[in-house]
Amino acid sequence: MGRPRQFSEERAVDAAMRVFWSQGYEATSTEALCTATGLGRSSIYNTFHSKHDLFARALEHYIQLTAESLTSVLDGEGTVRERLRRLLDVIVADAVDSGRDGCLGVNSMIELGPRDDAVDAMLRKDKEWRIALLADAVRSGQRDGELAAGMDPVSVAHFVLSVIGGIRVAARSGNDRAVLQGIADVAMAAL
Amino acid sequence: MGRPRQFSEERAVDAAMRVFWSQGYEATSTEALCTATGLGRSSIYNTFHSKHDLFARALEHYIQLTAESLTSVLDGEGTVRERLRRLLDVIVADAVDSGRDGCLGVNSMIELGPRDDAVDAMLRKDKEWRIALLADAVRSGQRDGELAAGMDPVSVAHFVLSVIGGIRVAARSGNDRAVLQGIADVAMAAL
DNA sequence: CAAATTTTGTACCGTTCGATCCAATACTGA
DNA sequence: TCAGTATTGGATCGAACGGTACAAAATTTG
Numbered sequence: 001m002g003r004p005r006q007f008s009e010e011r012a013v014d015a016a017m018r019v020f021w022s023q024g025y026e027a028t029s030t031e032a033l034c035t036a037t038g039l040g041r042s043s044i045y046n047t048f049h050s051k052h053d054l055f056a057r058a059l060e061h062y063i064q065l066t067a068e069s070l071t072s073v074l075d076g077e078g079t080v081r082e083r084l085r086r087l088l089d090v091i092v093a094d095a096v097d098s099g100r101d102g103c104l105g106v107n108s109m110i111e112l113g114p115r116d117d118a119v120d121a122m123l124r125k126d127k128e129w130r131i132a133l134l135a136d137a138v139r140s141g142q143r144d145g146e147l148a149a150g151m152d153p154v155s156v157a158h159f160v161l162s163v164i165g166g167i168r169v170a171a172r173s174g175n176d177r178a179v180l181q182g183i184a185d186v187a188m189a190a191l
Numbered sequence: 192m193g194r195p196r197q198f199s200e201e202r203a204v205d206a207a208m209r210v211f212w213s214q215g216y217e218a219t220s221t222e223a224l225c226t227a228t229g230l231g232r233s234s235i236y237n238t239f240h241s242k243h244d245l246f247a248r249a250l251e252h253y254i255q256l257t258a259e260s261l262t263s264v265l266d267g268e269g270t271v272r273e274r275l276r277r278l279l280d281v282i283v284a285d286a287v288d289s290g291r292d293g294c295l296g297v298n299s300m301i302e303l304g305p306r307d308d309a310v311d312a313m314l315r316k317d318k319e320w321r322i323a324l325l326a327d328a329v330r331s332g333q334r335d336g337e338l339a340a341g342m343d344p345v346s347v348a349h350f351v352l353s354v355i356g357g358i359r360v361a362a363r364s365g366n367d368r369a370v371l372q373g374i375a376d377v378a379m380a381a382l
Numbered sequence: 383c384a385a386a387t388t389t390t391g392t393a394c395c396g397t398t399c400g401a402t403c404c405a406a407t408a409c410t411g412a
Numbered sequence: 413t414c415a416g417t418a419t420t421g422g423a424t425c426g427a428a429c430g431g432t433a434c435a436a437a438a439t440t441t442g
Contacts (some may be wrong), residue, residue, distance in 0.1 A: 041421085155370075
């Protein structure tokens with residue numbers, strides 16, 4: 001009962017995510033969120049309670065999107081090395097697509113991680129999950145004799161995540177596709 | 192002539208650098224800068240003209256410090272591979288020392304790069320300089336037959352910078368020394 | 383010593399921030 | 413049809429922001 005909503009909550013979260021992504025948390029005003037989502041202040045506060053809560057929703061949405069992308073690549077066809085290669089290619093392609101926005105996860109960890117426990121916990125949990133997924137892939141590649149057995153799978157997982165982070169920072173620094181692709185190429189030589 | 196300063200400009204810039212480093216630009220209030228530097232508002236604005244200008248000074252100071260560190264490692268003893276290894280070790284050690292502060296350069300590029308031309312230009316110029324230095328080192332290693340000749344030196348340079356960025360992001364994400372060291376170890380396998 | 387000059391501390395400026403209040407609006411269910 | 417309920421737009425809140433004005437204080441120079 002009551003007056004029905006004139007907007008889609010999911011669409012609003014998605015629009016908010018994009019603004020936070022390109023401008024950062026502090027630099028995004030509530031008015032900017034109103035313009036981007038098309039909602040009025042009342043609707044935003046009535047639905048999401050605060051700027052911080054809306055940001056958490058947006059970040060969760062982003063984490064879910066990228067998680068799906070990661071699993072779909074790692075569950076794909078081919079050897080583990082081929083799949084890791086494809087993972088980096090996807091990262092490069094995404095980085096080129098999103099221009100200088102970089103990665104919302106990395107951006108948020110840097111801007112808010114050290115002083116926002118809620119955000120920190122979300123990103124930490126997601127990171128642990130990705131490390132486990134990558135480490136599993138590495139272990140399976142090592143079992144098949146396809147990846148060097150001497151390396152610690154968890155370290156390799158951290159390395160891959162670190163290279164991904166580095167590529168996204170490089171993208172936000174304005175490097176072009178060739179540079180990002182070159183980084184991915186060299187990184188693959190380590191595996 | 193006139194009343195003499197009661198503070199050291201250099202010390203003030205250094206103190207400001209540390210606050211910006213750990214809190215970020217937007218999240219650092221002018222009052223926080225007063226407390227950290229020990230100066231009053233008047234002294235800050237009389238000397239540095241604006242928060243943004245003070246930040247530029249602080250960032251320049253940081254860039255200079257890290258540039259000195261980079262040259263001192265790359266100009267050191269040993270093979271190129273040994274020096275690159277030592278470079279990553281220094282990065283890891285610094286990252287552990289500065290705790291979750293990460294790298295002011297990376298932090299600033301992410302927070303301000305896309306919307307602050309002055310900051311963007313400073314960081315871009317510094318990056319180009321570091322790429323050139325690293326690429327030179329790689330080329331010299333390749334001439335001596337000590338590094339694989341097949342790789343593009345500039346790509347390798349970007350890779351190293353990217354790994355450094357990744358390590359610093361990982362540090363700001365709260366990873367401990369063992370994780371950071373593991374990333375450096377795997378990265379060295381690519382060279 | 384006094385005029386000139388610069389720094390310093392304090393009070394304050396206008397603006398913008400995130401957030402709230404409230405009446406008008408648009409629905410549901412009895 | 414109308415009481416009840418939730419959403420909406422608009423006005424507005426107090427706090428905090430970056431920055432300024434101004435006079436007292438502390439020097440140098442003549």
